[in-house]
Amino acid sequence: MRWTLKPKPEAHKVEALKEALQVNTLVASLLIQRGIESYEEAKQFFRPSLDDLHDPYLMKDMTLAVERIKSALALKENILVYGDYDVDGTTAVALMSSYLRTRTASVATYIPDRYKEGYGISFEGIDFACDNDFSLVIALDCGIKAVDKIKYAKERGIDFIICDHHRPGEHIPEAIAVLDPKQNDCKYPYKELCGCGVGFKLVQALAEKEGKTMEDLIPYLDLVAIAIGADMVPITGENRIMAYVGLQVINSLPRVGIQALIAQIKKSELTITDVVFIIAPRINAAGRMKHGDHAVALLTETKYDLAAQYAAEIERFNLDRRDTDKQITEEALTQIEVLKEQSRYTTVVYNESWHKGVIGIVASRLTETYYRPTLVFTKSGDKLAASARSVSGFDVYNALEACSDYIEQFGGHKYAAGLTLREENYEAFKQTFEDVVSRTIDKHLLMPEIKIDAKIQLKEIDAKLWRIIKQFAPFGPGNMTPIFMTDDLIDTGYGRCVGDDKTHLRLTVTGANTDNHKFVAIGFGMGDKLEMVSTGQPFSTVYSIDENEWQGHLSLQLKLRDIKAQNNG
Template sequence: MRWTIKPKPESEKIEALKEALQVDDITATLLLQRGIQTFDEAKAFFRPSLNDLHNPYLMKDMDKAVARMEQALANDEKILVYGDYDVDGTTSVALMSSYLKTRSSWVATYIPDRYDEGYGVSFKGIDFASDNEFTLIIALDCGIKAIDKVNYAKEKGIDFIICDHHRPGDTIPDAIAVLDPKRNDCQYPYKELCGCGVGFKLVQALAEEMGHSILDLTGYLDLVATAIGADIVPITGENRILAYYGLKVINSTPRPGIQALINQVSKKNELTITDVVFMVAPRINAAGRMKHGNYAVTLLAEDDMDLANTYAEDINAYNEDRRETDRQITEEALMQIEENKEQDRNTTVVYHEHWHKGVIGIVASRLTETYYRPTLVFTKSGDKLAASARSVVGFDVYNALEACSKYIEQFGGHKYAAGLTLKEENYEAFKQAFEDEVTKTIDRSLLTPEIKIDAQINLNDITPKFYRILKQFAPFGPSNMTPVFITTNVADTGWGKCVGADESHLRVTLKQSDSQAFVGIGFGLGNKIDVISGQVPFDVVYSIDENEWQGKVSLQLKLRDLK
């Protein structure tokens, strides 16, 4: 692991913010690192307000989208709400359809089949709309590159409204409205909304036309917060506000579908965004991975608690299947890398025609954790090969794929995650081209995992008051990660040991000179037991959290690494 301590802000700025907020040096440093320099900015950060959400009409084409939807609602047109099969897509469809059904009886949903239709808008979906006399399709979390599909729909007399957040290509589809903050010609102030966030902005604009305020829409924010967490978008600006209030809904009055999933997985009193990402989101995803995304939409839109619990049990079973499948494929992929002696490459590219298409993205993430390099996992999909791509921090895999586009049939995605299809005969040529492109463009240091450290502190700095302030930095996520600290010259008090069924984890009790002792837990750090033995000093990198044991709550260190 590379340890990188973030640069300390200028001392004058630290002093000014300390004085303005009456906080300590460490808190001021953490805020400045997050771009917060004034009292008002700190107030907005610590007290997110729904009033700070942007006017939805600042988004390009919002007026056109609202006008066309109002027309459809007034004329009782049949509206098809269409979205991708992942968490962002299914939450978007549940949100939009739930809202529209409060205003119309002519609303239906459509999720493409991952295996039959693939990602995004499909010709089959448009044929379904035509056969069933839908005249308006609202595409959520997809559509920004569906130029041919939108033209095909137009020939059949079907209009499109697109709500997407992926990077557009050179041409924007000829839809009635294309809402995407990443459009070059869109002046919307916040560019990092997820697909469900863009859909929510459209609902916000529609509600305003009815004289409703943002307070009337808070019941939808459990869906938006779930999508924000699952889609790994920055927890800044509007996303932070939406996630903050969405978590409040999740922890107080979640919709039956979300509550049913929580009943399956958690006994905690209060869920964080991390809990949503690791406990709720994978189960929503499992429907589209193992069966069909419709199951997730049905659950998330259900009003009856008993039915929701039944659906959640089914989805939990799909998730168990997903876990076993992903474990098996990961083992096979690791074996393939070793047998082909490809450990020394700068990329991981593996393929097997029988691998389950629904889990190759998860497998790509696991392989990235193992070898820490840009990774692609391919499987057979019809007469083509389909892949999920994952990257390492700091390297844009989307750009690397773009450089290899002559071998690719179709691709899309983000800086760190993408999907693509290609012809089988192009696989070997693509594999070499991708390796060459990454080798040529990647900074070698990015191939070693990095721990970014916010500040160096002493153990005596860790107090209940300090932790109460830290908790207010939540919700955490990209661009606002949980603060990570380094403390030097600590020693184990002699109670350090390996724990867990396979003793792969480390439990220590740390002291620094005359400080109080803190328990530290290092998951996966059991191999570091020699570093702490003999009560010799060492340096440790960690975040701070709470541990509850027999009704007693205490602060503990969540160890990231030690040397």
């Protein structure tokens, strides 16, 4: 792995913040690296407040959206809440429909079938709205590129409000209102909302007109926090505030559907990491293995007994998903080995029988294995569909745009995207994608990077530092767990491999020279490093600080990210 030590912040800024907050140099430096340079910014960071959310009416078309919904409510029109089948989409649909049902009974939800309709707004969905007398559709986490679909809806007398956060194409759909902070002419101050976040801003704007306060909207933030974690948007600005408060809701008084999920996993206090790796995969499993409607039903249910049944059903989908993605990952790895494509700058694999619902997960696993921009294709109707994943620092969306001659449809983000193409264009696309990436990628990006916040000594780690670091949470993109580096360490002789398969490493480290502080260090999947650290020679480590509870006793430990022999730098 490539170790990159972040530049030290300017000394005068560190001194000024130290003085303002009465903290040490290390804490002041960590804060400045996160863009926090004043007492006021630090106060907002450590005490996230809903009062600091932006005025929703700063978003382009917000007034138009609110006025159209108010008109629909006044005239008792039927409203269809439409959303994507992933976590961001299903939580957004649950949020919007839950809120609107406090105002009218004329609300229904629609999640497109991943296999029959594909991603986003579909002609089938518009026909459903028309056939069932829905005159207004609110689309969440999709729609920004649905120019032809919105035109079709207009011809059928259906109005659309689009709430999306994906990058717009060259043309914007002619909907009644298009809420997307990534539009070039949208002046909204925060650009990194997820789809559910954009939906929440619309609810906030509606509530404001109805004389409600932010306190009234807190119960909806459990859904927003889950979407923020699952969609991997930056946990900065508004996202951090909503994730922070949303986690409090999840851990104190979540909606019954989330209660039912938590009851299955038997965990007392959930972090954003638990949301990403435990809650989100279960919600996602519905759309991957069966239908996103199941997730919406769970998240909008008000009776616990029914929610528990839905949660059990979703857990079965999740177990199926695990088995399927494990099998496909093994097949994809074999395909790469057989084709001897490890030396390419990209990983592109295809099998017509692979389950469309898990190719995104498989793409992520292949990216972890080979650390290349990755595409996993399967057959979808008469076309091929793919999920794309990228490596840190490389914009796969831009790379796909450069291959658009061969693509039918695509959309997404810098690090994750989806696309469809005709089967006859697969080989030409594959080669063009390889050519584009090989020509444009910085070769350093093909080696996984660990970004290190600070180089410290073990004696700087104490309970006070840990208390402050815990207040940096919730962690995620834009606000990652602080990572430290320490040189001149040795194992005290207790190093061993642990775990059922002995693949993990447990050490007790101390300074080789003057620093005789000792810490237990755990390295998951790092059992192969035991021989190196057992020589008695000093080594360097990169790690985060963690808390370990054993028989009721709490102690600090190091969570290892990498180890290098001292002479290897």
